[in-house]
Amino acid sequence: MRVDLFDFDLPPENIALRPARPRDAARMLLVPGSTGPLVDHHVRDLPGLLRAGDVLVFNDTRVIPAQLEGRRGEARIGATLHKRIDLRRWQAFIRNGKRLRAGDEIQFPADVTALAETRHADGSWTLAFGGDEPVEVLLERAGRVPLPPYIAGKRDLDEADKQDYQTMFAARDGAVAAPTAALHFTPELMAALAEAGIGHETLTLHVGAGTFLPVKADDTTDHQMHAEWGRIDAATADRLNAVRARGGRVIAVGTTSLRLLESAAGDDKVIRPFEGDTAIFITPGYRFKGIDALMTNFHLPKSTLFMLVSALMGLERMQQVYAHAIATGYRFYSYGDSSLLLPEG
Known part of the structure; x- marks a missing residue:
């Protein structure tokens, strides 16, 4: 596909330079299927938007001073x-x-x-x-810590970033960029999710600096993804498969969790243990096997991540979603607001 199909105009004032405080006070746009009405929420509303038996999958990588x-x-x-x-x-x-x-x-x-x-x-x-x-x-x-270029170009790293740019799940050293969708979570929100019967699991994908690189090719077929190392152990894979067998949904928190789950899942939609490099590049036409929904921030124009969410929800739908987000003041990128993408509505 032509890369320019994934372009859009983003006003500079929509780029977040600091996170919301508290973290779960960030806004979250609910996107139900390809035609359902877009609904403005906050991340703290998440327990009421999911179903008992669903499971959220977090990336437990930790950003190093790289x-x-x-x-x-x-x-x-x-x-x-x-x-x-x-x-x-x-x-x-x-x-x-x-x-x-x-x-x-x-x-x-x-x-x-x-x-x-x-x-x-x-x-x-x-x-x-x-x-x-x-x-x-x-x-x-x-x-x-290497702040994303769209933040570092506006201000210097400071003491607050040392905590702000780590998720509460950060446990395994190796990432150059944070799995930013999980930055919105707090212990209080996790307790509310557990009370609502919503589980969580962790995997590890060490996010590389390649996530910041622009797509320079004119066509998606000519873009080369950088490989990143990830791991899903057998016990975690078994529990995720059991969730689906019971009718629950596997909801990736962030594109990094999604990419590893998709790398580990077969055409039979069974998630298997995985350890090694993945350079999976997801564009429209891809058939998802390892996830049922995605919680993610708002991404850059012409980025591989905007291509990924367009593969999940449809390009026209995501163009509509991003137009709404820009018009209503949602904050974009690493420290920005969130969206909950539910392909089945």
């Missing part, structure tokens, strides 16, 4: 790690990469160093970190 500023000689080098290769090596997007050659050592703050090993076809590099300390320890010392 953005580094350093030098190779006199040249300034910026690095954003986006995918672990092994215990000491990460693939990274490099700013000012033309000043870098294989074998160069980059000096980061706090006596952290990395060797530039290999340049990849997409312009990223494999960096091998020096020393014996775990790379996670080095990053805590020398790195910072």
Whole structure:
């Protein structure tokens, strides 16, 4: 499909630079099927919008301080790690990469160093970190949380972001970007969901910096997704399959949870254990196998994520949804408001 079909005009004032407080005070647009009326809610209304027996699936990845500023000689080098290769090596997007050659050592703050090993076809590099300390320890010392470019371009990272940009489920280090749909959840909301008979499960997908990259191709068939590592264990897969067998719905909280569930599900709609990389790219025409509904924020024009929600609900429906959201002041992107997409109404 042509990428320009997924374009739309977004006023800058609709881009959220800070999250709602409290988190579950964010607005949420209910989208029931392809023709049902759009209804404005708040995230805290979620227990009354779902059914007993449904289960929400959260991504428990934790954002690491994956953005580094350093030098190779006199040249300034910026690095954003986006995918672990092994215990000491990460693939990274490099700013000012033309000043870098294989074998160069980059000096980061706090006596952290990395060797530039290999340049990849997409312009990223494999960096091998020096020393014996775990790379996670080095990053805590020398790195910072990489705010999305549409926020970082408007303001600097501050102390509030260190908590605001982690979900309450964050447990497993490895993400470069937060699974932002889950930023809306609080312990109080989770208690209300449990009281309403709505369960929850977690999986792990370490979100990479590729999630921020624009689609530069003119046609979706020419776009190459970056791979991300994920895991669903056997016990979680069994419980999710049991939910569906009882008539409940599997509701992905965020496109990252959805992408991993779809990577783990077969054509028979059975979710199986999964561990490894996924580069699944979901566009209209895709047949969903692992999820029944999606809770997600509002996404960028011409992004792979807007393509994904258009695959779930239909492009014309999502154009209608986004026109309503923009006209009524919904806040977009990582710190923005939410939507509940129910394909069956």
